[in-house]
Amino acid sequence: xxxxxxxxxxxxxxxxxxxxxxxxxxxxxxxxxxxxxxxxxxxxxxxxxxxxxxxxxxxxxxxxxxxxxxxxxxxxxxxxxxxxxxxxxxxxxxxxxxxxxxxxxxxxxxxxx
Amino acid sequence: xxxxxxxxxxxxxxxxxxxxxxxxxxxxxxxxxxxxxxxxxxxxxxxxxxxxxxxxxxxxxxxxxxxxxxxxxxxxxxxxxxxxxxxxxxxxxxxxxxxxxxxxxxxxxxxxxxxxxxxxx
Numbered sequence: 001x002x003x004x005x006x007x008x009x010x011x012x013x014x015x016x017x018x019x020x021x022x023x024x025x026x027x028x029x030x031x032x033x034x035x036x037x038x039x040x041x042x043x044x045x046x047x048x049x050x051x052x053x054x055x056x057x058x059x060x061x062x063x064x065x066x067x068x069x070x071x072x073x074x075x076x077x078x079x080x081x082x083x084x085x086x087x088x089x090x091x092x093x094x095x096x097x098x099x100x101x102x103x104x105x106x107x108x109x110x111x112x113x
Numbered sequence: 114x115x116x117x118x119x120x121x122x123x124x125x126x127x128x129x130x131x132x133x134x135x136x137x138x139x140x141x142x143x144x145x146x147x148x149x150x151x152x153x154x155x156x157x158x159x160x161x162x163x164x165x166x167x168x169x170x171x172x173x174x175x176x177x178x179x180x181x182x183x184x185x186x187x188x189x190x191x192x193x194x195x196x197x198x199x200x201x202x203x204x205x206x207x208x209x210x211x212x213x214x215x216x217x218x219x220x221x222x223x224x225x226x227x228x229x230x231x232x233x234x
Contacts, residue, residue, distance in 0.1 A: 034223075036225070041204075041230065042227050042228060043208075043226045043227045044206070044208070046224065046225075049222055100162055101147075103156045
């Protein structure tokens with residue numbers, strides 16, 4: 001069965017510093033991986049996806065993620081964090097063939113000025 | 114593009130009331146819509162998957178008679194919480210996906226509504 005793990009419940013970063021939010025996955029077959037961000041009392045916003053191709057995927061708001069097949073990881077990164085990046089981040093894998101998303105437990109990112 | 118509108122955003126009602134939540138894809142046709150439930154500071158729990166024109170597929174443990182889902186068109190799905198009780202209070206989120214595109218499912222992200230905060234008194 002497909003699964004996703006986000007090992008950190010919370011990540012604290014100073015504004016201007018690089019940030020990493022970790023995600024590992026377990027799939028049978030090719031992984032279809034996604035990152036979403038959720039602000040308080042809002043739905044999820046799509047950030048980026050990995051389907052195939054380059055291991056470094058660039059997405060919205062300056063975020064990128066690195067797909068590492070050998071480590072089964074898909075960590076979210078940003079070179080310089082902003083206070084406005086503070087939110088809840090979810091990694092997800094698509095469960096084939098039905099198409100539903102399997103979400104990690106979420107990581108709360110806090111960026112302090 | 115790919116905007117999903119969810120309405121209402123907030124509902125407060127008495128125990129025993131039935132509540133309908135609408136999920137609309139505004140600028141694309143959504144062959145598949147998903148309904149999630151989320152508790153504070155927790156991940157999303159998939160409740161059901163609905164495909165336009167067919168019955169919804171419910172996840173294990175979700176009462177289909179309690180949570181009625183209708184996906185009558187390619188742009189609208191509704192979730193009705195029947196005879197709601199305080200334990201049904203939660204944040205409900207829908208998402209929509211194009212589904213099969215040229216025979217390939219996997220590369221389409223789901224697009225989410227802004228959620229509905231349901232509070233049952």
